[in-house]
Amino acid sequence: MEWLRSACPYCGVGCGLLAGVEAGRVVKIKGDPDHPANFGEVCAKAVFLPPTLRTDDRCRHPLARPRRGAPLEEVTWEGALTRAARKIRETVLRHGPDAVAVYGSGQLLTEDYYVWNKLLKGVLGTNNFDSNSRLCMTSTAAAYAQVFGADGPPTAYADIELADCIFLIGTNTAECHPIVFRRIEKAKRARPDLRVLVADPRRTETADLADLHLPLRPGSDIALLNAMLHVCLAEGLVDRAFIEAHTTGFDAVAASVARCTPSYAAELCGLPAAAIADAARTFGRARAALSFWAMGLNQSTVGVAKNTALLNLHLATGQVARPGAGPFSLTGQPNAMGGREVGGLAHLLPGYRSVAHAADRAAVAAAWGVPADYLSPRPGLAAVELFEALAAGRVKVLWVICTNPAASMPDLDLVERALRQAELVVVQDAYHPTETTRFADLVLPTAQWGEREGLMTNSERRITYLPKLVEPPGEALPDWQIGVRLARELGFGHAFSFETAEAVFEEFRGLTRGTPVDMTGVSYARLRREGPVQWPCPEGPAAVGAGLTRAPARLWGGPVGGAAFLGVPGARRALTAPPTAPHPGTARLYQDRRFATPDGRARFVVAEHAAPHEEVSSAYPLVLTTGRLKNQWHTRTRTGKVEALLKGAREPFLEVHPADAARLGIRDADFVEVSSRRGKAVVQARVTEGITRGTCFMPFHWGREPGHYKAANNLTVRAFDPVSKEPELKFCAVRVVPAGGCEDA
Numbered sequence: 001m002e003w004l005r006s007a008c009p010y011c012g013v014g015c016g017l018l019a020g021v022e023a024g025r026v027v028k029i030k031g032d033p034d035h036p037a038n039f040g041e042v043c044a045k046a047v048f049l050p051p052t053l054r055t056d057d058r059c060r061h062p063l064a065r066p067r068r069g070a071p072l073e074e075v076t077w078e079g080a081l082t083r084a085a086r087k088i089r090e091t092v093l094r095h096g097p098d099a100v101a102v103y104g105s106g107q108l109l110t111e112d113y114y115v116w117n118k119l120l121k122g123v124l125g126t127n128n129f130d131s132n133s134r135l136c137m138t139s140t141a142a143a144y145a146q147v148f149g150a151d152g153p154p155t156a157y158a159d160i161e162l163a164d165c166i167f168l169i170g171t172n173t174a175e176c177h178p179i180v181f182r183r184i185e186k187a188k189r190a191r192p193d194l195r196v197l198v199a200d201p202r203r204t205e206t207a208d209l210a211d212l213h214l215p216l217r218p219g220s221d222i223a224l225l226n227a228m229l230h231v232c233l234a235e236g237l238v239d240r241a242f243i244e245a246h247t248t249g250f251d252a253v254a255a256s257v258a259r260c261t262p263s264y265a266a267e268l269c270g271l272p273a274a275a276i277a278d279a280a281r282t283f284g285r286a287r288a289a290l291s292f293w294a295m296g297l298n299q300s301t302v303g304v305a306k307n308t309a310l311l312n313l314h315l316a317t318g319q320v321a322r323p324g325a326g327p328f329s330l331t332g333q334p335n336a337m338g339g340r341e342v343g344g345l346a347h348l349l350p351g352y353r354s355v356a357h358a359a360d361r362a363a364v365a366a367a368w369g370v371p372a373d374y375l376s377p378r379p380g381l382a383a384v385e386l387f388e389a390l391a392a393g394r395v396k397v398l399w400v401i402c403t404n405p406a407a408s409m410p411d412l413d414l415v416e417r418a419l420r421q422a423e424l425v426v427v428q429d430a431y432h433p434t435e436t437t438r439f440a441d442l443v444l445p446t447a448q449w450g451e452r453e454g455l456m457t458n459s460e461r462r463i464t465y466l467p468k469l470v471e472p473p474g475e476a477l478p479d480w481q482i483g484v485r486l487a488r489e490l491g492f493g494h495a496f497s498f499e500t501a502e503a504v505f506e507e508f509r510g511l512t513r514g515t516p517v518d519m520t521g522v523s524y525a526r527l528r529r530e531g532p533v534q535w536p537c538p539e540g541p542a543a544v545g546a547g548l549t550r551a552p553a554r555l556w557g558g559p560v561g562g563a564a565f566l567g568v569p570g571a572r573r574a575l576t577a578p579p580t581a582p583h584p585g586t587a588r589l590y591q592d593r594r595f596a597t598p599d600g601r602a603r604f605v606v607a608e609h610a611a612p613h614e615e616v617s618s619a620y621p622l623v624l625t626t627g628r629l630k631n632q633w634h635t636r637t638r639t640g641k642v643e644a645l646l647k648g649a650r651e652p653f654l655e656v657h658p659a660d661a662a663r664l665g666i667r668d669a670d671f672v673e674v675s676s677r678r679g680k681a682v683v684q685a686r687v688t689e690g691i692t693r694g695t696c697f698m699p700f701h702w703g704r705e706p707g708h709y710k711a712a713n714n715l716t717v718r719a720f721d722p723v724s725k726e727p728e729l730k731f732c733a734v735r736v737v738p739a740g741g742c743e744d745a
Ligand SMILES: Nc1nc2c(c(=O)[nH]1)N[C@H]1C(S)=C(S)[C@@H](COP(=O)(O)OP(=O)(O)OC[C@H]3O[C@@H](n4cnc5c(=O)[nH]c(N)nc54)[C@H](O)[C@@H]3O)O[C@H]1N2
Pocket: 011, 012, 136, 169, 170, 171, 172, 173, 175, 176, 177, 199, 200, 201, 202, 204, 216, 217, 218, 219, 220, 221, 293, 294, 295, 296, 297, 331, 332, 333, 625, 626, 627, 628, 629, 630, 631, 632, 633, 634, 697, 730
């Protein structure tokens, strides 16, 4: 067996993996001891990758429906792409380019993203290229841009060992970013004075580690964070010198939190005022406070404001721009960061550029060899808008890549209507059937993890090279190659002459020069030789300064497993690099306290509490929040097929508080019917003290395929944040009653 380096295709921790390859198959996985994201640690999802790679339901050949309603039949690649190209050409001629859209995924590799983004925005002339990151990280990306002047988490995993307060808000790190969580646990064991605060309506495995758990009501985070800032102001825990020298807009924020006292917030949050004040003091007095967050903040109609409220707290207390301190968004998917870098959202262009800025469009147009006015200044349709436009008949052609919206989007009735209404639905997936391929006119088989090469960027901005380890099954192709073939079929071969993934990256990295995501110093050769690198990493010699780190080059060239620094947390090495050495990459942003805004100052942004989109009422008296389970990944196309990962996750369930259960006449393990204004689910109740009263929780891993009434997204609401357009997947109003026994579950 040969051991080869790669990285994990599941969560944004971005663990390095060693894949044991034998006779053309990946047969074993272990953690890569040399990878700075995990130092050899690995979680169960990654360990059980091998059985997911060669299942009977892998897509092996292109499939097409001769007409709507007919069964899918095997066709040639040429046949499939000719048909698709013909329909796209026809649609663009008749209805304009905005009648075509691609819906992609944070699980695509950087090269896949780049090719498809260029095809839509640079060739077809529509910005209708959005991705499932819209359901995930866009609230964070928008807040970073508002406050720091650019997207991008400023922190690094190595900060965990340097912090003395870790604030986990709206993240179930233990289940969703398990290797980061283990690192926090380890840090706490090593330094019992490290304070851990958790704000989550559920007492999760994450909350079990907390010195203080704040079981706030869903949707009340802004009140909590503003009250914490209020306490810091009242008790002199703010860093006036930092505010003065490096920020703008403080007075407006200070005024806005003046009335948000702990007792005011206590009311909204359902928390004791004293607990809020306690949390504020722990955060404000810390030498270095580090916060982590994920979907509990982002998936909200006030998702951006939840994020800016947290960033305000960091700025005001000076808990930012130094080692061990700062905000650290946990990216969900393995390459959602890469997607943001290449501009893989409907309002972005490569290199953190915006479709709305003329200079940004001009730079990209020049690189793509098209006239500057060719790129559309209008943001394309964001995920939810896209499905609404499809349902309304305004978008005719939808191309879905590496995501399963018929299970993962809110309000599945709308999604199914949209998919039926579309004139052409193409789904590019590694598996068939999925909830979404059921609606496809064309299903295109893709090479998945281990079957194609390319790059991914993890939560700490670290870029890892993933090699092709084995051949894909049947005729499956890498996602970027399908884009190139379609471009050639459409007559744009000259702009898509890429023969390798490396050639795609070479073009993209040129577009990052001088941008916040500069990776001109990164190449396939370097990543293969030296291992992963954190951007920014410009070409040319390193600027001598603080915060530069790299993995020891020798180890990456040497034999696998011989890690001299195995187990050394952080394996940091501050480099005073000789001026001729290549730039080593950047562990932390803004260490010189110059932010990416025009004046170099970070901006305070007023964030006010606002009620969620849906109010509870007598008809729908409970709040439903949704989320994840440790050993299942999203819509279960991989993890749902591994026996070892199904323990505790065979069927969906509903967590309900005992007081609510008693009132509703529900006992533990009873089947209950959960209804919202949009639909129904029928699941088993888990009566538990581990959820705040008035709230219930359902995992969203099940779509309608295993049974119509198992899908949490039958219930969820598609209202979204006005800035980030991220939908409110963490809050809708529901009614729960004992199931009558006659419902078709
Ligand atoms: N095992 C596993 N790991 C995963 C994934 C997976 O599918 N399975 N998916 C990956 C992806 S793409 C993502 S985006 C991440 C998501 O990672 P997380 O965001 O950590 O996961 P979730 O379970 O969606 O939600 C986290 C917590 O938010 C809490 N919450 C709900 N509403 C609120 C609120 O209003 N305020 C606060 N403060 N908390 C609230 C929920 O109770 C839940 O415990 O996980 C990644 N990792």
